Amino acid sequence: MANPTNDEPQGALTLRTLAMPADTNAAGDIFGGWVMSQMDLASGIRGAEIAGGRIVTAAVNEMSFDMPVKVGDTLCVYTDIERIGRSSMVLRVEAWAQRYLTKLREKVTAARFVMVALDSDGKPTPIPR
Numbered sequence: 001m002a003n004p005t006n007d008e009p010q011g012a013l014t015l016r017t018l019a020m021p022a023d024t025n026a027a028g029d030i031f032g033g034w035v036m037s038q039m040d041l042a043s044g045i046r047g048a049e050i051a052g053g054r055i056v057t058a059a060v061n062e063m064s065f066d067m068p069v070k071v072g073d074t075l076c077v078y079t080d081i082e083r084i085g086r087s088s089m090v091l092r093v094e095a096w097a098q099r100y101l102t103k104l105r106e107k108v109t110a111a112r113f114v115m116v117a118l119d120s121d122g123k124p125t126p127i128p129r
Contacts, residue, residue, distance in 0.1 A: 009096050009105070011080030015042040019073045019097075030069035035108060036060070039093045042077035047089060047115035050081065051127045054118045058088065063111035072100030075108070087124035088116045 015038060023034045040057055047055040069075060076098055082090040094110045119125040 009076065009078040009094055009107070011078035011092060011094060012046070013076060014046050014079045015075075015077040017075050019069050019071055019075055021071050024071060028071070030071070030073075030075075032065050032109075035065070035069055035075065035095055036063070036111075038075055039077055039095055039109075039111065040113065042079050043091050043093055043113040043115055046079040046081070046091060047113075047117075050084070050089060051115075051117035053125075054120075055115045056118060057113060058116045059114040061112040061114070063109060065109045067097065067106050067108050069095075069097045069108055070100065074098040074100075076105070082112065084127055086126055088114055089127065090114055 017038055019030045023030050025031050043057060044055060076096045078094045078096065080092045082092050091113045092110065093113050095108045096105050097108050098105050117125050117127050
């Protein structure tokens with residue numbers, strides 16, 4: 001469900017992790033790729049729970065970074081299932097930064113991740129209903 005005010009996370013809290021100095025760029029901000037990888041991990045966790053097995057990322061859509069993540073922030077990733085097809089699903093994924101040593105939470109980015117369920121041979125397989 002869309003959140004018109006963007007003041008509260010949408011979906012289930014799926015992953016929390018701490019932004020560390022090793023994850024920074026030359027400007028001292030956390031790499032966007034690190035944030036995206038955390039979102040991908042959360043999508044894989046949530047997708048595998050729903051599919052009951054192996055799942056892979058097929059696409060990432062509509063991602064833009066609205067705010068930086070800083071060292072010490074806790075990155076909180078929320079996932080919401082938008083659609084489940086025969087062998088694929090679309091998850092709306094939001095990344096929020098809980099600012100270091102505060103209760104302030106700010107939305108950093110959001111995207112839609114398309115995940116595909118695979119069988120043991122690596123072929124798309126139906127998602128159980």
